[in-house]
Each structure stands twice: as structure tokens, then as C-alpha cells.
Amino acid sequence: MNAAAIEGGRRERAKQDKHERIFSAAQALFAEHGFERVTTQQIADRADVGTGTLFRYATTKGELFLMVYNARFTAAVDGGALAARRHTDVVDAVHALVEPVLTWSRSLGGSADYQRELLFGPPGERYRDEGLAVVADLQARIAGLLLADRPSPDPDTLREAARAARSVFAVLNLLLVEPLNDLHTGDDPSAELHAQVAQIVRGFQAAASLRG
Structure with a gap:
């Protein structure tokens, strides 16, 4: 050398x-x-x-925060992906995929700060882009579970699966910030996540079945 x-x-x-x-x-x-x-x-x-x-x-404090939380977010998604493999029911599989994100974020705190920096931080920053890539990966994994029993989905079904995946992620984000407000304070967050995931998944499945 x-x-x-x-x-x-x-x-x-x-x-x-x-x-x-x-x-x-x-x-x-x-x-x-x-x-x-x-x-x-x-x-x-x-x-x-x-x-x-x-x-x-890292160019800002927000970027430093994203650097730390991206690692946790990625680990939660990877853990959820492993858990999802143990389920044959689509609702249970999607819930298993996203539930670890809810668990770690609520247990460690800082989810509202992470969401703010991730969604509204300066464009083009390294760790913001990295975090958004994890979001995109999570949504793609959700869509993949929805399409698991449809080996050759048509373009409309693909779009609907992507839309349903975004809806699941939106529900997850709302549940993450619930501790900061007085809405639904008596609900069990994991049970509520499962119920809303079921509603979205069943809606997607019904629409896909109507298209044949």
C-alpha cells in the first residue's frame, strides 16, 4: 500500500x-x-x-436531530418488516410493519420534533432526504403487503395500493402526536392503529375486488 x-x-x-x-x-x-x-x-x-x-x-440542529432519529426510524421499520413476515392476514401484517414505529416514537419522545424537521425542514439537506427515503421505503413496504396476493396488478390497483399506504402512514403520524393534544386520550394507541389499518386495508381490498 x-x-x-x-x-x-x-x-x-x-x-x-x-x-x-x-x-x-x-x-x-x-x-x-x-x-x-x-x-x-x-x-x-x-x-x-x-x-x-x-x-x-450536519448543517443545523434540525439535521443533527434527523441524523439521530433516522437511525431509530430505520431500525423500527426493519424490525417491523421482520414481524410482518409472521402474519398471513394482510391487516395483521401491515399493523406489525408499522407498529414498531409507533412504539419507539411514543416511548422515546420527540416524534413531533422529528415530524416537523422531516416534513418542513430545508429541502435538499442530507438527513432530511435520508429520512424521507425511509418514509418512501415504509410506504412501499405497506403497498407490497397489500399487493402480495395480486401478482399482476393493473395500474389502477397499483395507484390505489400506493394511496392506501400513504393513508396508513398518515394515520401513524396522527397517532404519534396524540400525546401532545387532548384528542382520544383513552384509546389504546396500538389497538387504534390496528383498527384504522383494518379500515384502510379492507377498503383497498373491496375496491380492488370490484375492479376484478
């Missing part, structure tokens, strides 16, 4: 080390204090990097 390759390897390891320190610092501080009460200077200090270095990895 030549000197340039060795030096390049060192730089890459140093870059990865700084990324891991920044991620760990941001994750700990957001968990301890919440999004609003954490500053980028606090994250830089705990990660033992300068603010200039910090902003080379």
Missing part, C-alpha cells in the same frame, strides 16, 4: 470517528433534554469537536 492510500485511510478513519462522536453526543443530549433545550455548541462540546467541524457533518 502506498503512502497516499495509507494517509487516505487515516483520514477516513478520523472522519468516521468524529461522525460517531457527534452522533453519540447528539443522541445523548436530545434524550436528556429534548430538542428545544439542546444547542449545537453543547453537542460540539460533548463530542469534543469544534462547531465548524460539527457543521461539516
Whole structure:
């Protein structure tokens, strides 16, 4: 290995080390204090990097928050995908896919902040794009479950499956922010998620059956 390759390897390891320190610092501080009460200077200090270095990895506090929560979101979706394989009923499979997102988000807090940064953050930011890609992947997985027993769906059925998947995701988002308001406070969130998923899935199935 030549000197340039060795030096390049060192730089890459140093870059990865700084990324891991920044991620760990941001994750700990957001968990301890919440999004609003954490500053980028606090994250830089705990990660033992300068603010200039910090902003080379994430340009805003919102992006740092997305960096942390995207990892959790991805893990929840992956766990849900494994759980969905254990179900043959479509309603149960879709519920199993999305329920882990509801569970981790409500247990850890910060879901409203994550939704705000993800949906309304500056366009083109790395971690916002990454989070939106996880959303798109989740919706594609939902649509795939809806179409599992339809090996050759027509274009209208494909569009309806995508629309139903977006509806499931919209329900999930509403349930995530319920702790912040006084609506439906007595409902069991997982049971309500299952009931609304069932309503959407059965509606999709009925419409698809009418088209033959």
C-alpha cells in the first residue's frame, strides 16, 4: 500500500470517528433534554469537536436531530418488516410493519420534533432526504403487503395500493402526536392503529375486488 492510500485511510478513519462522536453526543443530549433545550455548541462540546467541524457533518440542529432519529426510524421499520413476515392476514401484517414505529416514537419522545424537521425542514439537506427515503421505503413496504396476493396488478390497483399506504402512514403520524393534544386520550394507541389499518386495508381490498 502506498503512502497516499495509507494517509487516505487515516483520514477516513478520523472522519468516521468524529461522525460517531457527534452522533453519540447528539443522541445523548436530545434524550436528556429534548430538542428545544439542546444547542449545537453543547453537542460540539460533548463530542469534543469544534462547531465548524460539527457543521461539516450536519448543517443545523434540525439535521443533527434527523441524523439521530433516522437511525431509530430505520431500525423500527426493519424490525417491523421482520414481524410482518409472521402474519398471513394482510391487516395483521401491515399493523406489525408499522407498529414498531409507533412504539419507539411514543416511548422515546420527540416524534413531533422529528415530524416537523422531516416534513418542513430545508429541502435538499442530507438527513432530511435520508429520512424521507425511509418514509418512501415504509410506504412501499405497506403497498407490497397489500399487493402480495395480486401478482399482476393493473395500474389502477397499483395507484390505489400506493394511496392506501400513504393513508396508513398518515394515520401513524396522527397517532404519534396524540400525546401532545387532548384528542382520544383513552384509546389504546396500538389497538387504534390496528383498527384504522383494518379500515384502510379492507377498503383497498373491496375496491380492488370490484375492479376484478
